[in-house]
Amino acid sequence: MTPKTIPADKRQWLSRQDVADMLGVHVNTIDRLRAQRKLRSFKVGDQVRFKPEWIDDYIESHSQ
Structure with a gap:
């Protein structure tokens, strides 16, 4: 899969698919990664969401 960027207007809360694409x-x-608590997330009912900053932090901490 090729990493994709998410438009700024959709970056308030990201879905699992958004993060996977990124x-x-x-x-x-x-x-x-969520189950291993390596990726921070927020869950309401069956909806899992991620703040863009959390994904940016994950990427930064796992960059070589």
């Missing part, structure tokens, strides 16, 4: 991984990888 990181260039499958949604299952996002679920695994």
Whole structure:
């Protein structure tokens, strides 16, 4: 998968698919990272959301 950018107007809260697209991984990888508490998220009911800053922090902390 090729990493994608998310338009600024949609960056307030990101979905699992948005984050997967940004990181260039499958949604299952996002679920695994959440389960391992490596990726911060917010859940209301069955909706999982991520703040863009949390994803930026994850990317920064895992950059080589």
